[in-house]
Amino acid sequence: MLPALHAVQARTGWVSQGALNYISRRLTVPPAELWGVVTFYHLLSTTPRPPIVAHVCDDIACRLRGGEELCESLERLMGAPGAHGDNGRATSWMRSPCLGQCERAPAALLTVAGERPRTITLAPVENGVASIVDLLRDPPDTSDTRLGAHAPDDRRRLVSRSVPQVGQAGLRLLGRIGRVDPTSLEAYRASDGYRALARAVEIGPAAVIAEVVASKLLGRGGAAFPTGRKWDAVAKAEARPHYLVCNADESEPGTFKDRLLMEEDPFALVEGMTVAGYATGCERGYLYLRGEYPLAAERMAGAIAAARAAGLLGADVMGGGFTFDIEIRRGAGAYICGEETALFNSIEGKRGEPRNKPPFPVEVGLFGRPTVVNNVETLVNVPALLREGGAAYGGVGTEGSTGPKLFCVSGEVARPGLYEAPFGITLRQLLDLAGAAPVRAVLLGGAAGVFVGPADLDVPLTFEGTRAIGATLGSGVIMVFGESVDMLDIVRRIAEFFRDESCGQCVPCRVGTVRQEELLARLRARRPLGSDAEEMALLKDLGQVMRDASICGLGQTASSAVESAIFRLSIAGRRA
Amino acid sequence: MKPEPIWFRPPPPPSRPPAAPARPAAPPVEVSIDGQRATVPGGATILDACRARGVDVPTLCFLPTLTPVNVCRVCVVEVIGSRALVPACSRRVEPGMAIQTESERVRVSRRMVLELLASSVDLSTAPGLHDMMARYGARPERYGRPAAPAAAGERDRREPGHHEAPVGERAETVAQPVKIDNDLYMRDYSKCVLCYKCVEACGVDAQNTFAIAVAGRGFDARISTEADVPLPDSACVYCGNCIGVCPTGALMFKREHDMRAAGTWDESKQRTTDTICPYCGVGCTLSLHVQDNRIVKVTSPADVSITSGHLCIKGRFGFTFVEPPGKDSD
Numbered sequence: 001m002l003p004a005l006h007a008v009q010a011r012t013g014w015v016s017q018g019a020l021n022y023i024s025r026r027l028t029v030p031p032a033e034l035w036g037v038v039t040f041y042h043l044l045s046t047t048p049r050p051p052i053v054a055h056v057c058d059d060i061a062c063r064l065r066g067g068e069e070l071c072e073s074l075e076r077l078m079g080a081p082g083a084h085g086d087n088g089r090a091t092s093w094m095r096s097p098c099l100g101q102c103e104r105a106p107a108a109l110l111t112v113a114g115e116r117p118r119t120i121t122l123a124p125v126e127n128g129v130a131s132i133v134d135l136l137r138d139p140p141d142t143s144d145t146r147l148g149a150h151a152p153d154d155r156r157r158l159v160s161r162s163v164p165q166v167g168q169a170g171l172r173l174l175g176r177i178g179r180v181d182p183t184s185l186e187a188y189r190a191s192d193g194y195r196a197l198a199r200a201v202e203i204g205p206a207a208v209i210a211e212v213v214a215s216k217l218l219g220r221g222g223a224a225f226p227t228g229r230k231w232d233a234v235a236k237a238e239a240r241p242h243y244l245v246c247n248a249d250e251s252e253p254g255t256f257k258d259r260l261l262m263e264e265d266p267f268a269l270v271e272g273m274t275v276a277g278y279a280t281g282c283e284r285g286y287l288y289l290r291g292e293y294p295l296a297a298e299r300m301a302g303a304i305a306a307a308r309a310a311g312l313l314g315a316d317v318m319g320g321g322f323t324f325d326i327e328i329r330r331g332a333g334a335y336i337c338g339e340e341t342a343l344f345n346s347i348e349g350k351r352g353e354p355r356n357k358p359p360f361p362v363e364v365g366l367f368g369r370p371t372v373v374n375n376v377e378t379l380v381n382v383p384a385l386l387r388e389g390g391a392a393y394g395g396v397g398t399e400g401s402t403g404p405k406l407f408c409v410s411g412e413v414a415r416p417g418l419y420e421a422p423f424g425i426t427l428r429q430l431l432d433l434a435g436a437a438p439v440r441a442v443l444l445g446g447a448a449g450v451f452v453g454p455a456d457l458d459v460p461l462t463f464e465g466t467r468a469i470g471a472t473l474g475s476g477v478i479m480v481f482g483e484s485v486d487m488l489d490i491v492r493r494i495a496e497f498f499r500d501e502s503c504g505q506c507v508p509c510r511v512g513t514v515r516q517e518e519l520l521a522r523l524r525a526r527r528p529l530g531s532d533a534e535e536m537a538l539l540k541d542l543g544q545v546m547r548d549a550s551i552c553g554l555g556q557t558a559s560s561a562v563e564s565a566i567f568r569l570s571i572a573g574r575r576a
Numbered sequence: 577m578k579p580e581p582i583w584f585r586p587p588p589p590p591s592r593p594p595a596a597p598a599r600p601a602a603p604p605v606e607v608s609i610d611g612q613r614a615t616v617p618g619g620a621t622i623l624d625a626c627r628a629r630g631v632d633v634p635t636l637c638f639l640p641t642l643t644p645v646n647v648c649r650v651c652v653v654e655v656i657g658s659r660a661l662v663p664a665c666s667r668r669v670e671p672g673m674a675i676q677t678e679s680e681r682v683r684v685s686r687r688m689v690l691e692l693l694a695s696s697v698d699l700s701t702a703p704g705l706h707d708m709m710a711r712y713g714a715r716p717e718r719y720g721r722p723a724a725p726a727a728a729g730e731r732d733r734r735e736p737g738h739h740e741a742p743v744g745e746r747a748e749t750v751a752q753p754v755k756i757d758n759d760l761y762m763r764d765y766s767k768c769v770l771c772y773k774c775v776e777a778c779g780v781d782a783q784n785t786f787a788i789a790v791a792g793r794g795f796d797a798r799i800s801t802e803a804d805v806p807l808p809d810s811a812c813v814y815c816g817n818c819i820g821v822c823p824t825g826a827l828m829f830k831r832e833h834d835m836r837a838a839g840t841w842d843e844s845k846q847r848t849t850d851t852i853c854p855y856c857g858v859g860c861t862l863s864l865h866v867q868d869n870r871i872v873k874v875t876s877p878a879d880v881s882i883t884s885g886h887l888c889i890k891g892r893f894g895f896t897f898v899e900p901p902g903k904d905s906d
């Protein structure tokens with residue numbers, strides 16, 4: 001269903017009632033249910049929009065780098081956000097949560113509807129705010145090449161801006177980035193590509209799982225679940241078919257690692273998915289790709305087509321006697337669809353509402369079948385792990401957190417970007433790499449994470465190390481805030497994010513996120529209801545009910561960053 | 577021997593509505609509830625186990641006749657060893673589970689869920705909830721005075737994603753004008769706790785009409801027909817099954833609504849008489865609610881296997897023929 005809705009949105013810029021009626025008849029979906037689905041995603045509009053819409057990130061990393069000034073300039077230029085074409089222009093703009101471009105902040109995403117629909121990321125190298133405003137000044141000609149990809153010789157420079165370690169020796173996950181052409185299967189094969197799959201086919205599915213178990217690989221999507229155990233459970237599940245899902249919905253504010261992996265090393269993910277499918281007996285893998293990632297979608301589609309043409313996907317992969325193919329499904333703007341069960345519902349054409357667990361996906365997952373769901377980074381670890389051998393790979397990092405880890409460093413540092421380091425590097429060492437000035441606070445793990453202060457900089461970046469100080473590694477977000485930041489404004493934006501992105505299913509999160517945002521607005525305006533102490537008690541109560549009684553991780557973590565900022569950094573007392 | 581064609585031997589007519597073949601019962605499970613050991617049938621939910629032992633667990637979005645959606649979270653209990661609380665209405669018992677139904681954590685969550693609901697939804701026609709709020713000491717006024725109600729249709733037009741930043745001094749609510757677009761029943765979504773029951777009753781759990789669904793996202797989520805069209809333009813067949821399951825009076829017989837508005841609705845003067853629907857051969861049980869010699873609403877008992885509480889338009893609304901002509905002032 002989402003592909004049909006995407007097609008209409010891309011062609012006309014909105015989804016009309018007529019289009020909905022047609023889709024409803026063709027797919028035999030009740031119109032009311034279809035309405036429920038189309039109104040769930042923020043990239044789909046049920047009211048007319050101008051053909052060109054700029055989705056401007058006003059989320060926390062961009063906020064540190066002029067995101068709000070950008071919004072103000074655009075408001076002067078084009079009027080209020082979300083104008084539905086009634087300003088007589090071909091372009092309008094709206095505010096957007098994090099676009100996953102935080103290392104290049106400020107950023108915007110342009111959707112161009114029409115005969116040749118396109119989605120274009122704007123994150124200029126220099127003068128971010130001014131350049132984006134310039135690009136949007138005249139209703140841009142939709143064939144304007146300035147809106148398209150960057151000039152070819154710019155590529156390397158752009159990649160090294162996002163991945164400062166480009167070319168450095170010894171990188172396991174980022175090794176090919178900036179060196180190997182991401183569009184060429186030959187180049188990939190010439191740089192160790194598909195050696196892992198060959199080895200997998202040689203040793204057989206059970207041995208592959210044994211290798212993954214031996215490596216003690218933990219999921220990189222945020223929940224840190226042992227990948228080997230997950231694979232084993234699905235491989236042994238009796239119900240058939242089994243499905244593989246790669247979670248590439250990356251929407252956690254501050255996270256951009258999966259995007260760069262898919263853009264710059266897409267074949268590694270294809271190979272990782274193929275190995276996972278082989279090991280767990282899946283014939284079909286879904287790549288659920290964030291709707292806001294046009295370049296990643298293009299690269300992944302190219303890589304999948306090339307692999308299929310070379311017999312590396314499809315029937316009898318690599319002559320190994322097994323079938324495996326990958327289908328891309330694009331999200332349509334909903335953070336919650338990164339939650340694994342919401343993601344299943346989204347693929348199934350339902351509203352992206354999480355399911356209650358248990359049952360877990362390994363028993364009842366996509367289409368009710370046993371399903372392996374893994375993050376992009378997790379799967380990209382797999383080929384590297386098989387080449388090196390599970391036990392050796394498990395020797396990298398620390399006892400509790402093995403292997404290399406990607407860190408998304410953004411905010412007030414000299415060299416924001418994606419960094420690879422073995423687990424165990426301390427926060428201070430990482431910040432030195434990225435060039436941080438004295439910091440006021442660091443957000444670990446994104447909006448669902450925890451703020452830590454200058455006193456915590458020696459924490460080793462491992463799952464157990466961050467847990468020991470009451471923080472979390474989450475998806476690897478390291479967002480740095482300098483001395484002059486208005487922290488209450490940052491915290492308020494985080495609360496706003498959760499209010500916007502709650503699916504609305506369960507009471508603690510649906511209403512709790514609203515009350516939390518209202519409370520922060522009162523704190524910021526210094527107009528507490530009752531005493532400050534009462535407000536703090538309220539904040540704690542809200543945190544507790546969301547953490548304890550929400551259905552899914554979104555509600556359970558919606559108060560984590562907020563509470564850590566208020567109680568750990570005492571920002572409310574400082575009144576910036 | 578020549579096999580006899582099967583159509584010569586029709587199966588004997590069922591004396592009961594056909595049901596799925598019985599599954600082998602799961603072995604009983606040992607659990608502890610509030611420190612008391614209990615043996616519970618395998619496959620039972622925590623709620624089943626508690627109710628069988630007389631332990632009271634409040635529920636809101638649960639009905640035995642509908643698939644549990646576990647969204648309201650008032651039924652949460654603490655399972656020792658589980659990070660978060662679990663919904664009793666849908667979580668199945670597991671061997672050795674240690675369940676706490678009134679621990680401090682449970683009480684805080686229930687109180688907060690009720691506070692959050694009462695601060696955002698009009699619960700005036702949901703009496704059960706008031707007892708529950710008293711029991712847990714919910715204080716919805718902690719969130720400030722309610723914000724002004726939304727204009728008609730405004731909530732239905734809200735798009736997912738970015739919203740205007742709140743001022744914070746007024747608590748946002750779902751208040752909005754009542755939807756009256758037909759003569760049979762009205763929808764007051766100011767009273768909707770979004771329990772999903774009406775959607776389930778309209779869908780696969782009873783009616784299979786799919787006239788309504790949840791639309792929008794987050795706090796703007798709401799029950800809606802397609803594109804929010806009025807009921808007469810939707811797929812609705814006026815079976816009234818959604819009214820039958822609604823726990824808050826958000827969905828209400830037009831007659832009840834009008835009487836409440838006129839101040840003449842008085843449950844103490846009402847008598848309920850069970851009868852069999854005269855219209856067709858199914859023989860649904862009707863409960864006629866009569867006030868001052870006039871039928872004011874029709875329900876069906878949820879524990880009658882023929883109806884499970886569900887009816888069709890004729891049984892639900894086709895009662896005015898018993899009234900003297902001209903008296904029907906609706």
Ligand SMILES: Cc1cc2nc3c(=O)[nH]c(=O)nc-3n(C[C@H](O)[C@H](O)[C@H](O)COP(=O)(O)O)c2cc1C
Nearest residue numbers: 219220221247249250251338339340374375378553
């Ligand atoms: C609200 C929410 C959003 C999530 N978003 C993502 C995401 O964007 N990408 C991701 O890989 N995992 C995300 N997760 C975690 C997934 O539910 C799941 O744990 C993960 O995909 C499993 O993969 P892994 O074992 O490889 O980490 C999210 C979880 C929650 C609760």
Ligand code: SF4
Nearest residue numbers: 503505506509552555
């Ligand atoms: S916690 Fe929030 S996002 Fe998760 S199911 Fe509940 S309402 Fe939806």
Ligand code: SF4
Nearest residue numbers: 778812813815816818
């Ligand atoms: S009256 Fe019946 S058909 Fe109409 S919305 Fe309610 S349950 Fe659905």
Ligand code: SF4
Nearest residue numbers: 768769771772774822
């Ligand atoms: S209208 Fe009634 S039954 Fe439907 S979701 Fe709201 S409260 Fe529940």
Ligand code: FES
Nearest residue numbers: 057062098099101
């Ligand atoms: S792209 Fe703006 S905060 Fe991430």
Ligand code: FES
Nearest residue numbers: 646648649651665
């Ligand atoms: S009754 Fe269990 S969640 Fe609503």
